[in-house]
Amino acid sequence: MKIHYYEIRNCSLLYYMGYPIYLAPEGTDESLLARWGFTKQNDGKWIRYIDQFEYSYIMQFHNCEEVIVNEEALKNNQYPHFQYQPPLYVPAPIKDSNTANILCTVSVSLMLLSGPILFTKLMFLSGILFIAAIVLMIIARVGYPDNKFAKILCIIYVSLTVLLFIIAIIGTIMLMIACNECVNDLRSCS
Numbered sequence: 001m002k003i004h005y006y007e008i009r010n011c012s013l014l015y016y017m018g019y020p021i022y023l024a025p026e027g028t029d030e031s032l033l034a035r036w037g038f039t040k041q042n043d044g045k046w047i048r049y050i051d052q053f054e055y056s057y058i059m060q061f062h063n064c065e066e067v068i069v070n071e072e073a074l075k076n077n078q079y080p081h082f083q084y085q086p087p088l089y090v091p092a093p094i095k096d097s098n099t100a101n102i103l104c105t106v107s108v109s110l111m112l113l114s115g116p117i118l119f120t121k122l123m124f125l126s127g128i129l130f131i132a133a134i135v136l137m138i139i140a141r142v143g144y145p146d147n148k149f150a151k152i153l154c155i156i157y158v159s160l161t162v163l164l165f166i167i168a169i170i171g172t173i174m175l176m177i178a179c180n181e182c183v184n185d186l187r188s189c190s
Contacts, residue, residue, distance in 0.1 A: 001013055001058075001061075001064065001065065001066070001067060002065065002066045002067075003022060003058065003066070003068075003069055004066065004067070004068045004069065004070075005022055005036065005069045005070075006069070006070050007032060007036070008022075008024055008028055008032060008033065008036060008038075009025070010021060010025045011024055011025065012025075013050075013058060014047075016047065019049055020049070020050040020055050020058075021047045021048060021049050021050060022038070022047060022048045022049070022050060023045060023046070023047055024046040024048075025046070026045075028046065029069075030046070033036075033046045035147070036048065044132075049136060052077075053068045057069065057073065068114050084178055097144060097146075097147055099143075099144070100140045100143065100144035100147040100149065100150050101147070101149055103136050103137075103139060103140035103143075103150075104136070104137065104149045104150055104153050105155060106136055106138050106190075107132075107133045107136035107137045107140070108133070108153065110128070110129045110130075110132050110133035110136065110158070111130065111133035111160075113129055114126045114127075114129035114130045114133065117129065121180055133157070134157055134161070137150065137154060137157055138154075140153070140174075141153075141154050
């Protein structure tokens with residue numbers, strides 16, 4: 001549907017965040033757009049929010065290809081009982097950054113505790129603590145994506161995990177080489 005809004009021809013009816021807007025065609029005189037209440041967006045497009053009276057007038061002609069909106073048309077408009085109701089928008093609750101910091105602190109504690117336990121009889125517990133630390137970091141990172149502590153911790157844990165994986169691969173290769181040399185030495189003894 002093309003809308004001719006006063007002197008601005010061929011505007012489009014769009015919805016932005018649930019609200020109806022006029023989108024001015026490209027190349028329209030900017031002083032004319034500013035005079036009729038259009039605002040320039042960051043992407044360079046000019047829009048104007050539609051009030052409920054204009055919206056109800058336009059909706060009377062929803063099957064038409066073109067609609068003329070001007071003072072005369074709006075003055076003679078018989079407004080139906082239907083009024084434009086903006087959608088209910090409930091902003092997301094503000095998340096407490098302190099909770100993310102607590103999760104990250106517990107995660108760091110578990111990670112630091114998993115190191116010394118690795119060299120005790122409870123070696124399996126070290127792996128459980130390592131995984132728990134990573135899970136807590138992931139919960140903090142997903143639940144609080146803007147928290148800096150969680151971001152830094154994520155980078156550190158990913159780096160640490162990659163480093164441990166590389167050390168495990170190198171250790172496995174060295175063990176295989178040592179076993180191979182041992183087998184070769186045993187063969188030479190006989």
